[in-house]
Amino acid sequence: MSHTLGARQVQKQKTRQALLDAALGLLEEQSLSSLGLREVTRAVGVAPTAFYRHFHSTADLGVALVEEALGSLHPMIAGTVSASGDSGERIDRAVSLIARHVREHPAHIRFIARERNGGVQKVRAAIAEQMARFTAEVRTELAGQPESVGWSDDDLLMLAGLYVDQMLMTAGAFLEATPGEVDQVAREATRRMRLISIGRRHWLD
Template identity: 45%
Template structure:
């Protein structure tokens, strides 16, 4: 199901911090510059990772993109792996915000699928690089990043399983069945997110088809769940 997640070709970019000096200008400006540089590193990494996996990310290319010398990188991150973990934290903050938005409105079960898809699409439009990063690195080549993503997804699945336990018709389900159902929904949403931020999804007709398929697949999961006989604990 997952389509290509490579971004479209881009024109050459200028260093992000060009013109920033190292002289202090006012009280607090040094900390502010440090925070801006850290933010620029994170943004540049996400931008570069549209076209490549994290395992291929070059420190020299990254710092050139930001407009700093390589040694300046280590004032913010001790290793590239630490940068990767920061990107995981930030990307999942976006995903968790999406989940909180769905929970906040507490739609009835028959509206939950459409509400979830609508919120997912809105978040994808606002933060496409975060979802590209999760989709690409979930099975990527850097173990520390891949494992961190797996832990985050496991946590989301556990939270979703808790929510599902309170839904009508699922009260008799045991924790194993609830965990399987939660995993199906999370896998479906992550796979759909990968397709929705692909280059092909930039075409309105393609995006509409992906969204429609996602809604149908989610409903099929719900229909299957309704007919499922819970396994013995």
């Protein structure tokens, strides 16, 4: 979509990415509202003023982090819901996909879980918007399944929201779990999803 950009832009993007990475690292032990601009630049090794070339404020950086963290989740969510097999197999597959994603990108999902109700309004809004997008995607995915005949659009959206929220909570539980607790978290999450699926099957009774 864009022709090869000059060495100038490349270097700029590299610094910008370094700022994002450093911020994500620092946010493992604090919230965005306490993240200082100087703290980030110090971790990267650039002058504090360089920050302004990329972001207006740390809140702005937070919004960029939301895009980065949730952008990579779109394919996963889609793959989770549209998997083949019966209900039980799909749930197992979904839970292990979540576990893998948390293992590979812990800082990203920690950031989302933390700032979803965090102290920075713009970041909360950005996360809510992306989550609504997820929910809508899951809804259309669910709509194509045979179990969904006779469902109203509203009810499908409700079910999708329930699934999405449950996924994020499961991811958060994986994060806090010690290595020894991971299996138990997975089993609990599986049973929760199974109960929801059972509720889905009898919703129209």
